[in-house]
Amino acid sequence: MDLTALLLRVAARRPHVLVVAVPGATDVRLAIEDALARRGWPVATGPADADVLAVAGAPGPELAAVVDAVWEQVPAPRARIEVPAAADLHEHLDAATALLADAGHQRSAAVSGKEGHGTRIHSRPRPGGGQADHGDHRGHGDDPAHGGHEAHGGHEAHGGAQAQPDAHAAHGGDTDGDHAGHGAGQHAHHGHGGMVAGLPMAEPGPDRDGLTLDRLHVPLGPLLPDWPSGLVVRATLQGDVIQEAAADVLDAGHAAPFEWASAAARELDGLARFLGVAGWPSAAAQARRLRDAVLAGDRVDAEVAALLRRIRRSRTLRWLIRDIPAGPSTVADLLAARLAAVEAAVAADPAAPSTREPQHAVGLAGVAHALVGAELAAARLIVAALDPDTDRAAVGTGAGHG
Known part of the structure; x- marks a missing residue:
């Protein structure tokens, strides 16, 4: 045998x-x-x-x-x-x-x-185809709607071209609430710069207070779970704080932008990716299922309302994203705007075409500026909350400086 x-x-x-x-x-x-x-x-x-x-x-x-x-x-x-x-x-x-x-x-x-x-x-192409500081969270309590949360691991650092130091590890949890924790860290080496044995080394540089501290250059993306397609953020860290950031999209303009047939489906897709990054896979899966149902032409008003109530009642999620700035707004405010947009789109007409709202029209420069001053552990939550449309990104780089 x-x-x-x-x-x-x-x-x-x-x-x-x-x-x-x-x-x-x-x-x-x-x-x-x-x-x-x-x-x-x-x-x-x-x-x-x-x-x-x-x-x-x-x-x-x-x-x-x-x-x-x-x-x-x-x-x-x-x-x-x-x-x-x-x-x-x-x-x-x-x-x-x-x-x-x-x-x-x-x-x-x-x-x-x-x-x-x-x-x-391979497949032959068809014609025309073209987080504030979040350490490792342990067993968060929650309201009755969740029924409790499992213990949570931190981040898994993936090496190589795709994976970046704040890539999230697998999230586990129960059937109702299963937020995973977030943490990230880097080891700085004094007196070194550039590459050593293929690994990026820190180099000294002034911080915002005029002190000389180690600076580490860390790329984020382009291939991370629930990450905008093709997006690469090149961050300069001092400690665990992003001092400078630049964002661009690989092969920008290579393919025609995708046009969403439904505003509700577009909002649910962005919500699902945010919940996935926040470490709530069961809620993310529910959002994706509702997104697919909307695209299939089904009415899901009651199910969407239940999901939104579940999210708004989550004390764990509120605690996770509290006081995290995202440019001129905050992650919590952007999530609230997303939930309101989902609610409005479903109530009006789930099959109505998508419109580009200011939240989704954030450019690469807006992403870069929003990350400056943030802790590395919060970077993916900020990007997920901003939800940039990389299909329509212009060729070039957006930069932000502390």
Whole structure:
């Protein structure tokens, strides 16, 4: 009996999928997320957690290089699917599971050292396709609507081209409330600068008070869970505070922007990503399910109202995001505006086309300025709250300075 083959077949029934969203291919990302939810396949939190790397859309040269670097970090057994259009998605997912379960293929690929080529599944493109300081939170109490929260881990630091020091680790929790905690840290090395053995070293520099402290240059993105597609933020840290930031989008203008057919679906999608970053996966999954129902033409007024009540009543979420600035606003105010926008869009007409509100029209410069002065642990919450539209980002870089 081939135990390895048996284990591969069992594991291939429920693979973890790391989704890489390409700017302009939001429709493919939505289709992948819906398919994974229907199949009960978990979304991977990083390369080390992934069995399948799913590229949603056709990346340009800059993003393609990052995807290749991430692919090298995915451990075997593994499979990679590239889906420029949503029509062939299920065929690709089925082919990925077949490759994962193929013991002979996985063995030969590992021995030959050509996994990067032997386990990739391509699709021919179709014409026209193109947190204030949050340490590790332990067992937060909550109101009766949540029924309590599990203990929470901190951040998982992923190495390589995709993963950044504040990337969130896997979040766990109960069926009602399951916020995960946030923490991040860097080790500064005095007297060093540039790269040492491929690792960025700190260099001395003046802070806002005129003191000379170590400065560490840290990139965030472009491939993080619930992160805007293609966005890269290059931050300069002193301690755990962002002193300078610059933001740009890889391959900006490479594809035509995605047009949302529904304002309610657009708002629910942004809300789902914010809740995912905040460490509340069950609420994020519910928001995504309602988003997909709206796109399918269903009326979900009662379900949306229940979700909004659940979010507004969460003392844990309020505590998590309190006093976190986000440019001229705060994360809490941006969340409140998002909830109000969801409510208004669903009450008016869920199928009405999306309009670009000021909250969603924030540019790259707005993202960069909002991050200056923030703690690294809060960076992803701030970006998720601002929810920049990277599909429409202009070519260039937005910069912010302390």
